[in-house]
Amino acid sequence: MFTDYLFSISRYAVLFLSVVLLIRNLRSLLSGKAEPETWAYLRVGEENVPIQHWESLIGRTRSADLRLFGEGISPIHAVLKRTDKGRWFVYDVFSKGGVWVNGKAVPVSGTNLQHGDTVNFGGSCVRFLNLSTEQRQRNEQKRTGAGVRVNPVVSLAELTMLQLFLLLQHSFSARQADMTSIALAFATLVVLEWCVYEAMRLLDRTGFELELLAFYLTTLGLSVAASAVPEDLYKQILLIVASVFLFLFSGWWMSNLKRTNAMRIPVGILALALLALNILTSDKINGAKSWLEFGGYSFQPSELVKVFYIYVGAATLDALYMKRNLYSFILYSAACVSALALIGDFGTALVFFTTFLVISFMRSGSLATVLLAVTGAVLAGLLAMTVRPYIARRFAVWGHVWDDVYGAGYQQTRSISATASGGLIGKGAGAGWLRGIAASDTDMVFAYICEEQGLIIGLCMIFSVILMALFAVKCAKNGRSAYFSIAACATAALMLVQLALNVFGTLDLLPFTGVTFPFVSRGGSSLLSCWMLLAYLKAADNRRGASFAVDPVNRIMTWEEEHGVEVVSWGEEQAAAGKKKSL
């Protein structure tokens, strides 16, 4: 009787803590306006126009970041770019009137700008005024820091409590022999998340919401693994640790935009090589040969290629305007998607394709390109259905799964039934029956969670990913570089589409394609790739002191400091001159 009570309490506690955790993160991530950073000024007439991005478009068009209305100014005229070392460049992006710096025409490779330089845009002159580090720091202090509105320590403590209650649930259902490894796995996870948090705090980074969401989803994934394959749990926990380290590495790597950009082509080639290796070496499993085996671990190269694909697909603003066509990227995408089609991984091909749509739309803004791509993909999809009968079968049963409960609708009907069986509250960890069905801990993981933890936690899972996506969109407003904005939005789109295919595939609202739920589905490569993708979101998070993947203002050594050049800042110079200069 007492244990029954305890079991019930632990179920309601997990439910309650999930909702609270989600609401706290929602408040922390989305409340308040996105506050811009100011990096320098353009002196236009009597006015100082702040430059709020590392990459800014200058021109007459309404979508220009710095709108100038002089006579010779084209709609899209020039791009102003700051490197992560603090050096400024101006590029002429095929303007009619041309760009001159201190009287010299700007070549294709761009011209370095110094404080006080006069820049002539097709006849209209402005002055470029850099900010000193001190001024920038002063500006920066005015912005709200991350983790101020909602204390991340409290959130993390809640997550820890949630994990302990989950562990308590397992103690009622798990076999005695498995209990040690389950407890150890949960303990490792708790230690890991506190270590990451402490490390961030030592680096003066206070934004921990995205990690919290990822750890929350990973916790649910661990719970699934604990009830589905307790004997393999040590593998899962090792993977989680490895994933978090890869996440930290990827974030550190992203913090240097120059390095990131320079490695795009090698990474692109590496991705194609991985896919080629996959096609050449692996055998078919369940109709798709998407696995590579080594050392007891099976590994899905397409998961890693997802990370690389976004890495290659994102681009900085100057690159977008200097080279306005998408052809090389379209060709690259086509190569990736057809490689996946060859492998037979239809679901992942679909995920890639939507990611491609989002990236190409963000790069070009061209709906025509997007529509053309969709048409092409539909035709290719139809072709794939005729060539690969098992794909056609999946489409044939879509919407009619209850007509073939013991055949083509086997997994979907059981998923739907298990989801309903769990109700809103769930049966408790390890107390469901879906775990007896093959692939329930990966492809059908949403139903698995819904049965054991209830529909509300299932929804929390979905909202966690949606929250990440909303945050990516919010960050894009004040993004430093187009590269980070595009990468973050592509990541958001990828995770959403993957989630949609997973959830709605199991629930028969979409054809069952067998893709994983981000962070939750058991399976090493998927978890690794999701944590690596999280680094793209972190790199776009430029709230004050939020992200280890973003250089904070007060740590940047500017070019001037690096080279010992004394900077006379705008205000001081103005005072020295005694009166305002007009341009």
Next chain:
Amino acid sequence: MKKISRRSLSVLLIAALVLTGMFWFIREEYRHGRKWAMYFSMFNPEAEGELLDRNGVMLAAFGKEAHVYAKDWPTRVANYHVTGDYVGMTGTGLLTHFWGSASDYDFLYGIKNEKSGSLSLSIDAEANTYAYRLLSQYGKGCVLVMDYKTGEMICLVSCPSVDPAYPEEELEDGAYVNRALTATYTPGSTFKLVTSAAAIENVPDLESMTFRCSGELDIAGVKITCMEAHGTQTFEQALANSCNCAFAYLTYMHVGQRLMVQYATDYGFLTGHTIDGLYTSAGNYPTEFVGDPELAWSGIGQSTDQVCPFSMLRYVAAIANDGLLAEPTFLKGGSAGKTASLLNASTAKRLQELMRNNVTSHYEEEVDFAALPFCAKTGTAETGLGTSHSWFTGFLQDEEHPYAFVAVIEEGGFGLWAAGLLINKLFQHMIHSGTV
């Protein structure tokens, strides 16, 4: 950057689609959740209950700790096609069907464990075991026995079968198929019972007609043969002789295809049925124009005729019950007086006489029925491979033992000599051992 920021809103579109899909699903779950959850409620690990036969013998029991089947191998195997198994390997198991009824559902809590308890079936496990033992001596086939007054199924076996406790054992082909409910066979001469009903109601001077059989009948160059020349016979004698020539002639000269199709349809031979929610197979009768020779063959249960043993059971049960069919069920206590009229009472009564005459004038000469009042019809259905399925169907005209039956033995040879003997042995055992 402004452009990039604006284009990033495309991500919101995807998020909105995801949310829409999710709310759509929640609405659907609110509406259909009960149906969905209860469909596999037998998987509910909390459910507790047991399945008993009519005499209280445990066939299967399930609870938190374990899922078990009957203790002894013969009971498990013989009753497999009634009980099915916990994993749903056969689509016609009662276990998966009734197990679910130990649970209840609501939207908030999902599946709940409400109504634990036991369920008593109308099946006699001991009779099933005996029937299976007899059947397995002949080979593949099925036996069905039903109380035609109450609709209770007493016996249902299908051979070969499966031991659900050890499903990994090597199985014969088709062991999971429930031959009694989901197989169809060429009916052979048992189908003459349908032709007879059509003739009784539609051929005015049937009883005064005589049929001369010379051992073969030529219809447009196609020969229909009998085992021997039956000479001149009345209709009653022709049925007792199971004279192919007479029934072929009756079918194509007097009844015709339209009426044959109508009777086969009305008597439920061409559609599938349900018994406690389990589905049975539909049969076949040529409905397109086929010409006189083929029509003649179809009237004697050959051609493309196919009959599900369960459909035949319904038909003979209705004949036995003066045209009224008590709805068949596996639940002890029967279908609570639910009946449907399947054929005219007068036709049914005439068929009773004819079937009784079959036994008294012919079958009794060859088989010792030990005074059991059988009314029956044999069938020897040619499979086209030089072998024949052996059929025996009918009922006991006995107020105390109102049982209708069907037995089919695949490639068993003559109807009376395989299926007939089996039914006789089974009934002698059932009635003299007093289990029913």
